[in-house]
Amino acid sequence: MTAFVDAMVFLAVIMMAIAVTIAHSPVQGGGGADPDQFLDALGSIEVRMSDMTEKDDDTLVYLVDLMAMSLFETNASQDYVEDILDTLFGQRVYSLSMEYGSRSASFGTSSDYWSVEDTRSYAISTGGTLNVTLRTL
Amino acid sequence: MESLVSMMTVITVVGLYMVFVATSAAATYTPLEDFDTESMDIRLGDGIEMSDSYLYMFLATGKADGISVTVSVPFFSEDSRTVTVGSTDGPEYSEKYLLLLEHSNGRTVPAIAEVRAYI
Numbered sequence: 303m304t305a306f307v308d309a310m311v312f313l314a315v316i317m318m319a320i321a322v323t324i325a326h327s328p329v330q331g332g333g334g335a336d337p338d339q340f341l342d343a344l345g346s347i348e349v350r351m352s353d354m355t356e357k358d359d360d361t362l363v364y365l366v367d368l369m370a371m372s373l374f375e376t377n378a379s380q381d382y383v384e385d386i387l388d389t390l391f392g393q394r395v396y397s398l399s400m401e402y403g404s405r406s407a408s409f410g411t412s413s414d415y416w417s418v419e420d421t422r423s424y425a426i427s428t429g430g431t432l433n434v435t436l437r438t439l
Numbered sequence: 440m441e442s443l444v445s446m447m448t449v450i451t452v453v454g455l456y457m458v459f460v461a462t463s464a465a466a467t468y469t470p471l472e473d474f475d476t477e478s479m480d481i482r483l484g485d486g487i488e489m490s491d492s493y494l495y496m497f498l499a500t501g502k503a504d505g506i507s508v509t510v511s512v513p514f515f516s517e518d519s520r521t522v523t524v525g526s527t528d529g530p531e532y533s534e535k536y537l538l539l540l541e542h543s544n545g546r547t548v549p550a551i552a553e554v555r556a557y558i
Contacts, residue, residue, distance in 0.1 A: 303441070305441055305442035305445040305446075306441055306444075306445050308445065309445035309448050312449050312452075313448070313449075313452055316452050316453070316456050319456065320456060320459065323459070323460060335535050335536055335537040335551075339537055340537055343537055343539050343549055346539055346547055347539070347547055347548060347549060348545065348546055348547045348548075349548065350544060350546060360544070362544075362545050362546070382514050385513035385514055386513050386549055386551070389511060389513055389535075389551045390535055390537060390551050
């Protein structure tokens, strides 16, 4: 009977050790890109207006301004962001949604099972705020 | 009999725990933990330019036998650029890094560096 009780106590200790090992395991992937890093970079991307629209205008603009504009008037900014995300996270293994005033749009995969989600708000040069949420597996 | 069963149970559980610890360590290991993309001096000129000096220095640390870096700049460069140093045999670990680069006429555009380390 004593040996059995000892074994049970030992098993309990091992279970606690497993729980501690899981809790302190480092995150796999080290310094690779994640939604947080992408959303940080998104606010700093600057392109020429003529890169993303058919306007003959070489004004330097933030990409987030063009993303907000794309909710009212089609431009290439959404395709550009999709290109970046496809390369970074794999084709369609992400979901990006954006909201500006009463307008919104999303692209990528629709799923309820994302493991990482991050949101940023960007001040738009013409006023208002663009909210962008990125989810990945 | 009771102590024999208890001992067998304990030995089995300890064995399983050690296997668990070993597989956890293998799953979380990456030779690219200290890899620094800033040190690669990636630039956009006529095409994508980068230095391979840092890759030789990285290999000298003994963390990998070979390393390959492919940089692509979506939309602004049709061709990607790959630099490989060392042996590309053996198990491979890869990571993707997002970099912001200065491009022509004041543009700041993202580049994606896919780094593969071979150990």
